[in-house]
Amino acid sequence: MKISFAVRVASLCMLPFALFAQKPDAPAAKPAEATTPTPLPADAHVAQTVVVDGKTLHYTVTIGTLPVKTKDGKPAGDVVYTAYTVEAPAGTTRPVTFAMNGGPGASSVYLNFGAIGPKHVAFGSEGDSPSDPAELKDNPGTWLDFTDLVFIDPVGTGYSRSVLNEADTKKTFYSTQADIEYLSRAIFDWLVKNGRMMSRKYFVGESYGGYRGPRVTHYLQTSLGVAMNGVVLVSPYLNPNQDANADLSPVPWMMTLPSIAAAHQERQKALTKESMDAVIAYTRGDYAVALLKGRSDPSATTAMLQHVTEITGLDPVFVKRSGGRLETQAYLREVFRAEGKLGSRYDPNVTAPDPFPNDPDQRSNDPILESIIAPTTTAMVNFVTQTVGWKVDGRYEALSTEVNRNWDFDSSALRNGAVEDLREAVSADTKMRVLIVHGWNDLSCPFMGSVLTVDQMPMMGDASRVQVHEYPGGHMFYSRLASSMALRKDVMEMVGKH
Numbered sequence: 471m472k473i474s475f476a477v478r479v480a481s482l483c484m485l486p487f488a489l490f491a492q493k494p495d496a497p498a499a500k501p502a503e504a505t506t507p508t509p510l511p512a513d514a515h516v517a518q519t520v521v522v523d524g525k526t527l528h529y530t531v532t533i534g535t536l537p538v539k540t541k542d543g544k545p546a547g548d549v550v551y552t553a554y555t556v557e558a559p560a561g562t563t564r565p566v567t568f569a570m571n572g573g574p575g576a577s578s579v580y581l582n583f584g585a586i587g588p589k590h591v592a593f594g595s596e597g598d599s600p601s602d603p604a605e606l607k608d609n610p611g612t613w614l615d616f617t618d619l620v621f622i623d624p625v626g627t628g629y630s631r632s633v634l635n636e637a638d639t640k641k642t643f644y645s646t647q648a649d650i651e652y653l654s655r656a657i658f659d660w661l662v663k664n665g666r667m668m669s670r671k672y673f674v675g676e677s678y679g680g681y682r683g684p685r686v687t688h689y690l691q692t693s694l695g696v697a698m699n700g701v702v703l704v705s706p707y708l709n710p711n712q713d714a715n716a717d718l719s720p721v722p723w724m725m726t727l728p729s730i731a732a733a734h735q736e737r738q739k740a741l742t743k744e745s746m747d748a749v750i751a752y753t754r755g756d757y758a759v760a761l762l763k764g765r766s767d768p769s770a771t772t773a774m775l776q777h778v779t780e781i782t783g784l785d786p787v788f789v790k791r792s793g794g795r796l797e798t799q800a801y802l803r804e805v806f807r808a809e810g811k812l813g814s815r816y817d818p819n820v821t822a823p824d825p826f827p828n829d830p831d832q833r834s835n836d837p838i839l840e841s842i843i844a845p846t847t848t849a850m851v852n853f854v855t856q857t858v859g860w861k862v863d864g865r866y867e868a869l870s871t872e873v874n875r876n877w878d879f880d881s882s883a884l885r886n887g888a889v890e891d892l893r894e895a896v897s898a899d900t901k902m903r904v905l906i907v908h909g910w911n912d913l914s915c916p917f918m919g920s921v922l923t924v925d926q927m928p929m930m931g932d933a934s935r936v937q938v939h940e941y942p943g944g945h946m947f948y949s950r951l952a953s954s955m956a957l958r959k960d961v962m963e964m965v966g967k968h
Contacts, residue, residue: 507633510535510548514860520588520608522615529556529588529614533860536659538625538642538652546642547632549656552578552621552854553664554588554614565617565670565699565965568657570624570686572678572707574644575873577628577866578621579846581676585704585948585957586613587621591849593842594949596820600844606853611954616962617672622656624649626873629854629862636876645878650682654689658696670699672965677915677945680706680906681884684892691898699968700903701895702961705915705945708906709887709923716795720761723795724753725916727778730796732910733805733818734783741942746910749781753918761794798913803832814838815913817944838946843868889923897930901968904936907957909947 513534520527532553538546558564569581583591583606590609592598613619623630625643632639642648661667675683680703690696716722731749735741760767760774771794778794779786788804789796802813803824811821814837822837834840847868854860867873878884896902906924908917920938927936939960941953948954 507631508863510550510629511860511862514858516858518588518857520612520614522588522608522610522612525615527556527588527615529554531858533854533858536656536663538656540642545633546652547625547634547639548630549625549652550623550629551656551660552582552587552623553660554619556614556618563666563669565672566661566666567613567617567619567672567674568660569619569621569674570653570679570682571627571676572680572682573627573870573874574624574649574678574877575627575867575870576677576679577623577630577850577868577870579628579850579868580842580946581674581679581704582619582621583846583849584946585676585954586611586674587619588612588614589853591845592949593845594816594820594838594946598841598845600841602845604845604848604852606849609954610951611948611958613958613961616965618669620657620660622653624653624873626870627867628850629864629866631864640876640878644873644876646881646884650685650689651693653682654686654694657686657690658694661696667696670965670968671696672700672702673698674702674704675706676704678707680704680708680915681888684708684888684895687902688891688895688898691895697899698895698902700905700964702964703904703906703920704948705908705912706906706920707887707915708892709889709919710885711887712919712922720758721922723761724758724922725918726796726798726913727753727757727782728918729911729913729916730801730818731781733813734781736819736911736942738783741910743940746940750918750921752777752781754922757794799832802913812837814944816946817909817911818913819911820944838944839869889927892936893927893930896927896936900931900935902935903964903968905960905964906936906938907947907960908938908940909943909945909953910940911942911944912947914945 513532516531518529518531534551536549538549540546556564569578571578571580583589588609589606591604591606625632632643634642673683673687683701683703687698687701712725713722728749732741732746735745757774760770763770774794775790779789798815802815802818806813806821810824810827812824814820816838820838826833847866851866896904906920908920910917917940924936924938941947941956943950943953948957
């Protein structure tokens, strides 16, 4: 499979992790007719424990389904969820957090077993191997001690499924607005099914789930009558218009330079908040000005090229030839070329040997993307079928190329992003809080994009209601224990305020 280097930033945050290396389009086939699948099993439950902050927490795991219906009330599909609930003290109700990953085409296993669920499996870090035992261990960074957790798998991911024919499936599930509407309804239905409408409610979405977050929140507010107390957007695909007109605008290059500098600082063991503050100040100051001046000020360009070389550690010839505009995929081959390795766009410091080092273009897939499907799939299938005992007959889709291939990427709503919904949702609820979190090193959904976006939002009262926080690591920064614990602390603080 050969990678297309015409891929824009807007397409890179898809799948938590983008499937930007895909097979050529196959000849058009006749749409398959709908079939009547075997009914999914009844909801299954199991009691488990986890040690959090030195204390043993007892909880119940539920694997269950929520039916999806067409507008005329006919069956359209089934959404499968994994819920972790703790019995609340008498007279009280615990908060509940709904979690979705992205893609389109990713199940929620990455947030579940990687970030905030009570158990986790190792994946996504340097040295992790797909063939290592997919052993679930207690997750010290879980949020379960302060909120119940419901992980939702969109149709076509996990065990969630459509019962419609191919054409109707695309229309009903694989288009932007329809996706927001049925997933919002799934949250509503879970609350009703479990008698939790009066609970405090939160949403967490990763990557394309970060695009879903503001839109689902706003739709729930205004169409279904359910308000979220808080929203956490993890490495979000939030504002794709930022990458427009890279030949003229400095913004696309302002988004990636800080993450490249952060990866270099980490390799030098010099990454700190203070050092990154200096990089951010340079990026939105002299760097942006030099790019805007272009050939009208050669001295500014010369100074810019020198400083970019210094903060990235790259070959000055490479920086000069790029004009200080560091294209992500070219950078990832260049930085480790001498070692015969590739860096990942989801964290440049996670590498793999380049299987085609002499080719002019990169032919292999991303190092992280290639390595995460096996451990997450193995762990989840064993957990569902053996630990919980939900005896399902079907394939588990941790990362579905079919959903991604069939998605309506031409949607204007998709290209416009979720910032408008974010602003309106925050405006409509003056108590709701939003926490946008990133890894410094992420080049798929760079943190600088969120920094620039939030800094252009009006105050709308207390400016601290919408915050951007960064941590060491990449797109899945939560795979690092220290970053996972820092995220847990920041979310606990947000939940404690509303």
